[in-house]
Amino acid sequence: MKGNSKYKTEDESFEAEIVRLIGRCKENQKIELHEFMSFYRNKPSTKGGSIKLKTVWNNIQTLSRLGRFLDTSFKDATEEDLKKYIISLNGKSQTTLANWKVIIRYFYKWLYGGEYIKNKHLFPEVVDNPLWETRKRPQPTHIQS
Numbered sequence: 235m236k237g238n239s240k241y242k243t244e245d246e247s248f249e250a251e252i253v254r255l256i257g258r259c260k261e262n263q264k265i266e267l268h269e270f271m272s273f274y275r276n277k278p279s280t281k282g283g284s285i286k287l288k289t290v291w292n293n294i295q296t297l298s299r300l301g302r303f304l305d306t307s308f309k310d311a312t313e314e315d316l317k318k319y320i321i322s323l324n325g326k327s328q329t330t331l332a333n334w335k336v337i338i339r340y341f342y343k344w345l346y347g348g349e350y351i352k353n354k355h356l357f358p359e360v361v362d363n364p365l366w367e368t369r370k371r372p373q374p375t376h377i378q379s
Contacts, residue, residue, distance in 0.1 A: 248287040255291075255298040262307040267297060270344055296337045309345055313360045320365055332368040339366055 242250070256267045271294060279285050297308075303319045304311050316338070323331060339361045343350040346358040357366070 245287050248291045252291050252294050255294050259298050259301040260304075260307075263301040263304075266308045266345065267294060267301070270297070270341060273344060293337050293341070296334050297341055300338060308341070311360065313363065316360060317363075317365055335366050335368050 252271065256264055256271075259267060271290060274293060275285060275287075275290055277285055300316075300319055301308065303322065304315055306315070320331075320335070323334070326334075339357060342358050342361045343356075350356055350358055
């Protein structure tokens with residue numbers, strides 16, 4: 235029922251879930267996630283318009299999982315810490331792993347800022363190794379008649 239204040243809209247539900255997810259992280263990570271969320275929500279979508287709240291929620295959900303795994307702030311995490319996290323995800327589908335890797339790599343580009351944001355092929359050292367590469371789907375071949 236739209237218009238009835240006792241029912242949450244989908245966006246309100248995502249907002250509440252984002253707050254809950256960030257709240258489950260360590261204190262030093264909460265600041266990093268709040269700042270990233272502010273940046274990401276105001277970033278224009280590649281399809282035009284703004285990023286959907288569901289996409290923001292998905293990013294925060296992925297990063298909060300990583301945060302709960304780490305013993306440090308995101309910025310203080312080492313390449314080895316992140317490698318252990320990816321290895322701990324053994325059993326997840328290739329698609330899930332690829333999506334999470336993209337989210338985490340993008341977050342670290344934002345976290346380290348500067349040239350990393352300007353150059354889409356440049357990554358901070360902590361996520362710049364073959365472990366973070368995602369497999370590209372093979373392009374369909376066209377049969378000529």
